[in-house]
Amino acid sequence: MQFHGTAKTNKLGHLEIGGVDTVQLAEKYGTPLYIYDVALIRDRARAFKRTFENAGITAQVAYASKAFSTVAMVQLAAEEHLSLDVVSGGELYTALTAGFPMEKIHFHGNNKSYEELVMAIEHNIGCIVVDNFYELEMLKEVCKEKNKTTKILLRVTPGIEAHTHDYILTGQEDSKFGFDLQNGQADEAMRLALEANLMEVLGLHCHIGSQIFETTGFILATQKIFEKLQQWKKDMSFESTVLNLGGGFGIRYTDEDDPIPAAQYVEEIIAEVKKQASLYSMKLPEIWIEPGRSLVGDAGTTLYRIGSSKDIPNVRKYVAIDGGMSDNIRPALYQAKYEAVLANRVLDQPEETVSIAGKCCESGDMLIWDLPLPKSGSQDVLAVFCTGAYGYSMSNNYNRIPRPAVVFLEDSKETLIVRRETYEDMVKLDLPLKEKVKS
């Protein structure tokens, strides 16, 4: 197993991240606990930006905040001069609360509500990524009502099947997202958007899927988009100033994953965009990308306390932790795989193979199958790696389990950025039928 970022084993044999002993963190803040290696997030952000800068390309690297949206995380994205992709009023509100520059926010979503569009327009959002005809009509109304114009991209589905889990594929023809590039829908959307005179159409957006390990899908999508752009240049005198190729760059969760470095995805995308622009004698558009997982995924670790176990001789040993699908639903949703160590005994040799079970009332609440571990008990802290993307953001209160706290680690300092949810928090929205039920 290979550690990520600043993770290492300290003199006590404990897992240390960002110069902070994780066993002490588990003691201090309780478990489960999400912790983030901030230096690693900064490195990832800088690697994306540097690659564009080195190639002399005007670009925006927009952090897809759906991967992990909190006020502090959005502020960190701002510190790193990233743009921001939001996909709901809630993510936009988080960005507003964080004081993120509005002109660098891109608003996504396949079913934005009227209220969400009003919120975006009233705050002069940088760009709206229009997904469908319903939204296009509604956006026209909002612009008229508010007497404002807005910049937009049209989201298209180029008919690409990226190699990833079926539920996280988005660029294929049979998808709920975007205007189909082949069947005339995208042409019609472009015509309507240009006619409306209320929107500045910057160009096109496409996102082919998530956790992708190769560049072929991005290259094919770029080619299909340029074929269309060439046609629109002739038919509608439209020239794209922006091409947004989405996110989806894969990361290494376990030894089975073999992603290419961030810079390589970007270099190959740049090369193809340049090639296509020159092929069709078009101006080189700005290239925008929207990484989520590849910015925060491997920077996140979750700490759990080990509890009960159940040994079924000749079948399997279950070891339960104090969280599960309420803080990480990815194994249940996508059969996602993770690696883990005992944070307080990193150097101890594995003595048995166990399966890590969550505490939810659900047989499918399994975090890791067949993990080699030293013999463990309630004195032990399990650290599950690579939980930084779509962990906290997809967490839930199933079984009324409170959501964990989140701590940022950097330069041997810890900062609590989300406090642990309490039982009181969970009943706060409940309205009783009567004062108190008589016992």
Ligand SMILES: Cc1ncc(COP(=O)(O)O)c(C=O)c1O
């Ligand atoms: C439109 C869009 N952009 C960006 C992303 C971020 O993807 P990832 O976290 O895989 O980089 C997603 C999620 O798949 C998305 O739907």
Ligand SMILES: N[C@@H](CCCC[NH3+])C(=O)O
């Ligand atoms: N939430 C998913 C990916 C979907 C990304 C958003 N389009 C995951 O955990 O991998």
